[in-house]
Amino acid sequence: MEVGHAASPPPHILGYTVRSRTRIYVSYIVPTCLALLVYIAQTASDLALSYQHFRQHAVGYGAGTLVLVLVPPLLTFLLVITSREQRSSASSNQNKCLALGNGLLRLILFPFFVVYRFTMRLFWSVEALFHDDDDVERMKCLEKATQTSSIELYLLIQAYAQAAPQIILQLYFMLEQDLFRNYETSAVQALSLVFSAIDLAAITTSYQRIESQRRVGRHYPWATPQQVESHRCQLEQNERLCCDAERKKRESERTIASFPESERIMANFHARQPIDSAQGVATHEVHLRGEDEVDNEALEQLETKALLHSGPKGNATDDDKLQVTRPKLRLWQKELGDLDTIEVLDTVPETPPPPPPPVTAPPELPVLTPSADGPPAPDLRRTASDNDHRRSRRVTRPLSQLETFKDMLLINAQLYIKEHVPRPPKLLIGRVNEKPDEERSPLVARSPGAQMPNGSPLTPKDVVDFYFPRPTKIVNGIQQDDFAGRTVAFFGWIAFITMRMLALSTFCVFYPRAFFIVLGVHYALMLACLALETRCRGSWNRTLFYLLLAYIYIFVLLEFRVCFKSIRLWYGGFLVLTLVENIAMTSIWYGNEVFESWWFGFIAEWILYSGILFVATLIVYYCILRPRDVSLIVEDDAPPVSEPETSVA
Numbered sequence: 001m002e003v004g005h006a007a008s009p010p011p012h013i014l015g016y017t018v019r020s021r022t023r024i025y026v027s028y029i030v031p032t033c034l035a036l037l038v039y040i041a042q043t044a045s046d047l048a049l050s051y052q053h054f055r056q057h058a059v060g061y062g063a064g065t066l067v068l069v070l071v072p073p074l075l076t077f078l079l080v081i082t083s084r085e086q087r088s089s090a091s092s093n094q095n096k097c098l099a100l101g102n103g104l105l106r107l108i109l110f111p112f113f114v115v116y117r118f119t120m121r122l123f124w125s126v127e128a129l130f131h132d133d134d135d136v137e138r139m140k141c142l143e144k145a146t147q148t149s150s151i152e153l154y155l156l157i158q159a160y161a162q163a164a165p166q167i168i169l170q171l172y173f174m175l176e177q178d179l180f181r182n183y184e185t186s187a188v189q190a191l192s193l194v195f196s197a198i199d200l201a202a203i204t205t206s207y208q209r210i211e212s213q214r215r216v217g218r219h220y221p222w223a224t225p226q227q228v229e230s231h232r233c234q235l236e237q238n239e240r241l242c243c244d245a246e247r248k249k250r251e252s253e254r255t256i257a258s259f260p261e262s263e264r265i266m267a268n269f270h271a272r273q274p275i276d277s278a279q280g281v282a283t284h285e286v287h288l289r290g291e292d293e294v295d296n297e298a299l300e301q302l303e304t305k306a307l308l309h310s311g312p313k314g315n316a317t318d319d320d321k322l323q324v325t326r327p328k329l330r331l332w333q334k335e336l337g338d339l340d341t342i343e344v345l346d347t348v349p350e351t352p353p354p355p356p357p358p359v360t361a362p363p364e365l366p367v368l369t370p371s372a373d374g375p376p377a378p379d380l381r382r383t384a385s386d387n388d389h390r391r392s393r394r395v396t397r398p399l400s401q402l403e404t405f406k407d408m409l410l411i412n413a414q415l416y417i418k419e420h421v422p423r424p425p426k427l428l429i430g431r432v433n434e435k436p437d438e439e440r441s442p443l444v445a446r447s448p449g450a451q452m453p454n455g456s457p458l459t460p461k462d463v464v465d466f467y468f469p470r471p472t473k474i475v476n477g478i479q480q481d482d483f484a485g486r487t488v489a490f491f492g493w494i495a496f497i498t499m500r501m502l503a504l505s506t507f508c509v510f511y512p513r514a515f516f517i518v519l520g521v522h523y524a525l526m527l528a529c530l531a532l533e534t535r536c537r538g539s540w541n542r543t544l545f546y547l548l549l550a551y552i553y554i555f556v557l558l559e560f561r562v563c564f565k566s567i568r569l570w571y572g573g574f575l576v577l578t579l580v581e582n583i584a585m586t587s588i589w590y591g592n593e594v595f596e597s598w599w600f601g602f603i604a605e606w607i608l609y610s611g612i613l614f615v616a617t618l619i620v621y622y623c624i625l626r627p628r629d630v631s632l633i634v635e636d637d638a639p640p641v642s643e644p645e646t647s648v649a
Contacts, residue, residue, distance in 0.1 A: 008146075010482045010627070020133045026483040028125035028145055035202065036118040039155075042195040043069070043111055046166065049192050052185045061173055068166050072158040073110040077103055080150050089224035110154065117151040148228060152221035159203035163196035164555045167497075171505035175599070197501070201493040204556045205486055208493075209478055209627075211559045212567070216477030216630045234634070241472060241633040475634050478627045485625040492617030493556065496578075499610035500555060502603050503582040510589040518581065519554060525577075526553040529570075533562060575618075582607065 009027040011017055018026075046069050053062030080086045080103060090099035106113050128141035170189045174181075210218065217238075219231045481489060508515040527550040534546070545561060552558060557574045564570045590604050 009480050013482050014484050014625075020138070021129060024125055024128055024142070028128075028142070029122065032118055032122045032125060036115070036122070038195050038198050038202070039114060039118070041191065042163070042199055045188055045191040045195060046162070049170070049185070049188045052182070052188055056182060056185065061169070064169055065166065068162045068169070072154055072161050073107050075157050075161060076150060076154040077107045079153065085224045085227060086150065089226060106150075114151055114154065117149055121145045148219070148221055148223045148225070150222050156203060156207065159200050160552050160555070163200045166196050167193055167200075167501045168505050168508070171501060172508055175506060175509045197494060197497050200497055200556070201490055204493045204558065205481075205490045207558055207560055208489070209559050211561065211563045212477040213480055215475050215563065216632050218480065238632045238634050245633055472633050475632050477630050477632070479630055481625070481627050485621065485627060488617055488621045488625050492614055492621060495610045495614035495617065497556070499582055499607050499614060500578060502607050502610070503585050506600065506603055507585040507589055510593055518585065522554055522577075522581065523550050526550040530562065533564065579611065582611065
């Protein structure tokens with residue numbers, strides 16, 4: 001059985017399965033090369049732009065540009081050294097002082113380590129091409145290419161701490177200048193804007209639904225090796241549970257299909273309807289004679305009348321058509337010929353039937369007053385010794401044949417349970433009578449000469465690998481996007497970021513105070529939505545992270561560290577809110593201000609066209625290229641509330 005998960009990129013494009021070599025190209029080599037080029041161009045253009053600002057004596061813009069370049073590595077260093085998992089992983093391989101020195105070296109020379117990260121991934125991806133399909137060596141190469149590193153955390157922080165504010169800052173500087181500007185600075189600003197937007201769109205595409213994907217197999221790219229191994233073991237356990245559930249389902253279907261009487265029983269069950277004596281019409285009568293026991297003192301000759309009815313709709317079963325009166329007995333029509341013989345089960349009960357009544361019992365019982373409907377019937381509630389009018393006790397008088405039938409049912413049920421129902425091992429049963437001071441013996445395999453606590457040697461039946469079942473639950477998530485889905489989502493986020501950044505920066509040029517008011521209201525609204533989604537549960541570091549996540553929601557929406565309960569409501573509400581804000585801000589400055597350059601009219605057209613392109617790509621992605629939903633059966637081992645939560649890193 002193939003179990004779907006999100007641990008690796010899907011092996012298909014547009015629903016068509018692709019070869020392993022093609023998958024390596026579209027999922028590893030091409031994205032790595034593009035990301036490396038974008039990072040080099042973005043970092044170089046930002047550093048060159050800072051130098052140009054200082055050269056033109058724009059110290060504020062030059063310092064701001066340089067600070068935005070240095071903030072991401074500093075935040076990454078602080079998150080790594082404050083994370084317990086990252087510290088333990090770094091100190092396990094080397095000394096703590098060496099680990100701290102390595103972190104400081106990465107902080108100072110961060111561009112070189114990022115380039116080394118991309119080149120290492122590219123090397124192992126190309127190395128995987130030289131091995132055969134589904135080869136172990138190819139899998140090892142791809143595993144090394146996707147090896148986790150704290151550099152991935154830096155790239156995530158760089159997108160929202162450097163690229164997003166850099167776009168706002170440089171657009172504001174360009175729109176504030178007149179026509180007579182330095183074109184060298186403008187060219188470098190154009191490069192910085194383009195590659196910052198590409199970087200922001202690429203990171204958003206990769207992490208837009210990471211929390212739903214992480215629930216079904218994907219792990220964070222900066223996770224420690226211990227976390228990756230734990231996640232892999234959990235995924236293997238989930239696959240085993242899914243396979244067990246599918247196997248039990250197939251066995252249940254085969255068992256039901258192989259049961260010979262299943263169709264007849266279900267037909268009788270659906271056809272059975274209660275028949276009222278007023279609605280049913282008696283066709284003929286069958287007179288039966290038998291013996292009954294009354295207080296084990298007398299024999300009674302009974303005449304039983306069975307009325308065979310036909311239902312009003314004609315769909316009743318045979319046992320419903322048979323009605324036995326005086327006393328009420330449930331008899332099968334095929335057994336009316338010989339009541340003393342019941343051949344239903346194959347096993348003879350161990351206990352014999354009850355003995356017959358003694359011969360010295362009175363010959364007959366008192367007779368009730370005859371009625372006009374039929375012959376007189378014996379009074380089964382009274383005995384021959386009841387000469388007075390005292391009320392006699394009620395006793396149960398089963399027929400000997402029905403008593404035998406009941407015993408046979410019980411014995412067959414016991415035999416079925418003994419043969420088919422598994423019993424716990426003797427080692428567990430022995431613990432019930434165990435004294436509290438006795439040492440408990442573990443349920444593990446021992447050496448051949450080992451003995452039980454009471455001195456008896458262990459047998460193969462005692463030494464067992466007993467598995468205690470645990471409660472399970474269903475976890476829903478999604479797979480990773482394929483190459484087509486990633487491409488369409490990337491262009492959609494490019495259009496959305498272009499529309500959002502142009503609207504915000506242009507509005508800031510004309511109305512700076514209103515710009516900060518709009519951002520503050522949007523930030524407060526996103527923070528309130530996060531508090532409502534998480535019910536304000538979590539430690540102080542998670543609360544601090546929510547403050548940073550609400551800042552990211554000013555530009556884009558990510559399902560990161562918060563699993564949305566209603567994903568359609570979140571994305572639909574966010575997109576409607578941002579579209580309304582963008583249209584409102586653009587309409588205000590476009591309708592009320594006088595422009596000195598054609599740039600502002602061009603920007604208004606770009607905002608409109610970017611919004612249309614974004615809506616079109618959103619429809620295509622959601623209706624055609626949306627990744628497939630995944631449901632996994634996982635063990636319900638939720639951590640206790642008092643357990644400290646992990647940090648962001």
